[in-house]
Amino acid sequence: MKDYSILKLLDYGQGLFERFGVDYAMMRRMLQVKLTMDRRRVPTVFMQQQDADKRAEEEEKDSNLFVRSLWLYGLLGLIMIPIVVMGDHYMFQLSLVWAILMFMITTSMISDFSSVLLDIRDKSILQTKPVSPRTIHMAKTVHIIIYLSLLTASMTLPSLVAGWITHGFVFFLLLLTEIVLADMVIVLLTALLYVLLLKFFDGERLKDTINYVQIALSIVIAVGYQVIIRSFELIDMSLGYTFRWWQVLLPPVWFAAPFELLLHGDTSIPILIMTGLALIVPILSILFYSRLMDGFERNLQKLANNSGGGSASAGHSRLTDWAARILCRSREERTFFRFTLRMLKGEREFKLKVYPSLGFAIIFPFIFMFNALRDMGWEGMAGSWWYISIYFSGIVIPTVALMLNYSGSYKGAWIYLVSPVRYQSSITQGVMKAAMVRLFAPIFLLQSVIFTAVFGLRIVPDVAAMLLSLAIYTIICFAVFNKELPFSQSFAGKKGSGGAKTAMLLVLLGGFVLIHVAALFIPHGIWIYLVLLLILNGWLWKPKGEKDAGHSKGGQTA
Structure with missing residues (x-):
């Protein structure tokens, strides 16, 4: 195995590790294996930038794809430069910088490092070997620290x-120091969150709960942006800071306070309190985490337990059968509808990539509405067209369409070759409908009910038009991304320029919004638009006589 440069650098701290009771030679060998295995892991930000041939070429060169993708993260970091250099309003500038930075690091932690934090293979393999738990724990911690x-x-x-x-x-020195402290908070609070989940849940319920927490975290982050911005008042092109008690609950504001204290000499009580939090919370997190580490590792074994409730499964099956009868036209389509629902329930990596997007799809329409509320008030907003923002719940559809190509059980795709399916459209339409029912329909229903309560029954035809428009948008997204049969590709071999296609599809979503708004300017235009959408949906969702799916290598999805 390759002797990595980072391990040679780590050798300088050998004495420190051994002072804490760590078998350094064993830890180094474990890290060497982990870093070697990491070549097979494709980071989320890089998955949409490489094709299969290039990835194979990189593997032949013995390179780490994560390291080679760091320039993409560097490009994301460029957006903070204008905020840093625009003046010396440190509480405003640095709060915004920390909000952006903590958002990007946290989402990367969710997408790329949850599998490391929740990895139980170390203990399963090494617990029968003469390796101390402290060494195993330290190897995992250092592994995360290296990549973070x-x-x-x-x-x-x-x-x-x-x-x-x-x-x-x-x-520069203060920012560098706080970056280290912020990383501690992000990693350790993520781990502590998992400790709490592991304490109260086990097996499949725990895994599902973690996915739901990812959605909640995405929502909290999106709302946090708005809270940070609202913390400051923009008056006559000058930024003024006014302390509010709830800012003590916002970590980005904590990390901005030391700049105000040391560079502007602000020794007010709120600044001192938040500066103290920026220093104390990371230290307390380390101490708390070190005490809980043994319990955390013991509870991780719950991830190996798969438990489920029989009655709940039976109820879910009855609901699935009812939805299949209502939505699917043929027996074959209903079969793949049920098949997709089962696949989506068990695909952990799919959930890891898609569920954070569900959080943004839930919250974005409400962010637009609350911004309008701030400017117009309740009466002005209730008579406006801001309910159109429900369209932006569709931002999750391209991600779903892309990820449905892939599966951790992709080797089972031979089932398509032996299944007596006449038309590929039966497969793709069953998959599309199941994905939308499980992932998109609950979001759209929730938003429709809330927006109807706010804007009144007058928007019911608009809501129907938005649903039909997004149904067409779904077909387009699947046609763009799904050139192969569903679940037939490996996540590790993910290919294609998903980023550019997703951007194009989001522009198209904006086009649907503009068409809807244009229809509102025409007398009875929304009803005319609704009829046209019904006709177009009836034609697009009609099963098409494509070639036999069992003997095709892939094809258009709809």
């Missing part, structure tokens, strides 16, 4: 350089 440090450095290096040039060395 590389990720954070690539994101923050542009801002660090810009801050040094604009505000001086003290600013």
Whole structure:
């Protein structure tokens, strides 16, 4: 195995590790194996940028795809440079910088590092070997720190350089120190969250709960952006800061406070309190996490337990059968409808990639509505067209369409070859309908009910038109992304320029919004638009006589 440079650097701290009771030689060998295995793991941000041939070429070169993707994270970090250099309103600027940075690091943790934090293979393999638990725990911790440090450095290096040039060395040093502290908070609070989940849940319920927490975290992050922005008042093009008690609950504001204290000499009580939190919380997190580590590792074994309720499964089956009869036209389509629902229930990696997007799909329409409420008030907003923002719940559809190509059980795709299916459209339409029923329909229903309560029954025809428009949008997304049969490709071999296609489809979603708004300017236009959408949906969702799916290698989805 390759002797990595990071391991040679780690050798300088051998004495420190051994002082804490860690078998350094064993930990180093474990890290060497982990880093070697990491070549097979494709980071989320890179998965949409490489095709299969290029990935194979990189593997032949013995390179780590995560390391080679760091320039993409560096490009994301460029967006913080204008905020850092625009002035010396540190509470505003740095709160916004920390909100962006913590958002990007946290989402990367969710997408790329949850599998590391919740990995139980170390203990399963090594618990029968003469390796101390402390060494196993330290190897896992150092593994996470290595990649988190590389990720954070690539994101923050542009801002660090810009801050040094604009505000001086003290600013640079303070920002660098706080980046380390913020990383501690992000990693350790993520781990502590999993500790709580592991304490109260087991097996499949725990895994599902983790996915739901990912949705909740996405919502909290999106709302947090709005809270951070609302913390400041923009008056006559000058930024003024007014303390509010609830800002003590916002970590980005904590990490902005030391800049105000040290660079502006603000020694007010709120600034001192938040500066103290920025220093104390990471230290307390480390101490708390170290005490819970043994219990955390013991509870991780619950992930190996698969439990489920028989009655709940029976009820779910009856509901599934009812939905299949209502939505699917043929027996074959109903079969793949049920098949897709079962696949989506068990595909952990699919949930890991898609569920955070569900959080944004839930919250974005409400963010638009609350922004309108702030400017117009209840009466003005209730008579407006801001209910159109429900369209933006459709931002999750391209992600779903893309990810339905892939599966952890992709080797089972031979079933398509032996199944007596006459038309591929029966497969793809069953898959599309099942995915939308499970992932999109609950979001759209929730938003429709709330927006109807706010804007009144007058928007019911508009809601119907939005649902039909998004049904057409779903077909387009699947036609763009699904050139192969569903669940037939490996996540590790993910290919295609998904990023560019997703951007194009989001622009198309905006086109649907503009068409809907245009219809509102025409007398009875929404009813005319509704009839046209019904006709178009009836034609697009009609089963098509395509070639036999069992003997095709892939094809258009609809």
